[in-house]
Amino acid sequence: MMKHTFFLLSLAALLTACTSTVEQYNRAQAFYSTGDYAAAVPLYRAAAMDGSTEAQLMLAKCYDFGHGVPQDMTQAVRWYALAAEGGNTNAQDNLGTCYATGSGVPKDLNLAYRWYERAASAGDASALNNLGLCYRNGEGVLQDEARAAECFRRSATLGNADGQYNLGRCYFHGLGVAQDESQARYWVQKAAAQGHKNAQLFAQDNNW
Numbered sequence: 001m002m003k004h005t006f007f008l009l010s011l012a013a014l015l016t017a018c019t020s021t022v023e024q025y026n027r028a029q030a031f032y033s034t035g036d037y038a039a040a041v042p043l044y045r046a047a048a049m050d051g052s053t054e055a056q057l058m059l060a061k062c063y064d065f066g067h068g069v070p071q072d073m074t075q076a077v078r079w080y081a082l083a084a085e086g087g088n089t090n091a092q093d094n095l096g097t098c099y100a101t102g103s104g105v106p107k108d109l110n111l112a113y114r115w116y117e118r119a120a121s122a123g124d125a126s127a128l129n130n131l132g133l134c135y136r137n138g139e140g141v142l143q144d145e146a147r148a149a150e151c152f153r154r155s156a157t158l159g160n161a162d163g164q165y166n167l168g169r170c171y172f173h174g175l176g177v178a179q180d181e182s183q184a185r186y187w188v189q190k191a192a193a194q195g196h197k198n199a200q201l202f203a204q205d206n207n208w
Contacts, residue, residue, distance in 0.1 A: 021050040028058065037068030048079065056083035057091045064094075073104030084115065092119035093127040100130075100139070113140025120151065128155035129163040136166075136175070149176030156187055164191035165199040172206075 028043035041062055047055035060079035063072045077098050083091030096115035099108045113134045119127030132151030135144045149170040155163025168187035171180045185208045191199035 145176035
């Protein structure tokens, strides 16, 4: 009986803590959405310390962009890494970019590729595009235009404008796929419709 009571009390405490973490994150999101970053940061931090990967990601972004805190890429990487290790694919993608650009960490294209690949394997559209760039440029992996085009295709079909633009360019130049201007126009125009500036210029230059 005592064990059963202890279990119920422990479960109740866990549920209360989870609810508190979710509430903190939701309140932080509400402040962040209105531009009140200073009010959002301590709530993100509290939820992040409780293990919320979503809050860890947002706290990392606050440090990344200087929202509510002084910009600090070392702190941004710290929180991206925690969220990434916890399985947050957005954080994995952002951490890959930190390694790719040397922001807050020494530049390491191999680690960038690994984090992009980890997020891409879970279907993250942005990471799929970035993985495609790794294959296209031979960064952290052997250059492979066919794999690059396939990554761009998967990203594009998930609605990512960068992926759509890059897939369109693959078709335009015949990189990793058979050259096909109609397919190039289709994907570039989809990216342009989402406000992708380079896609808009590319379409304009080709009178699409």
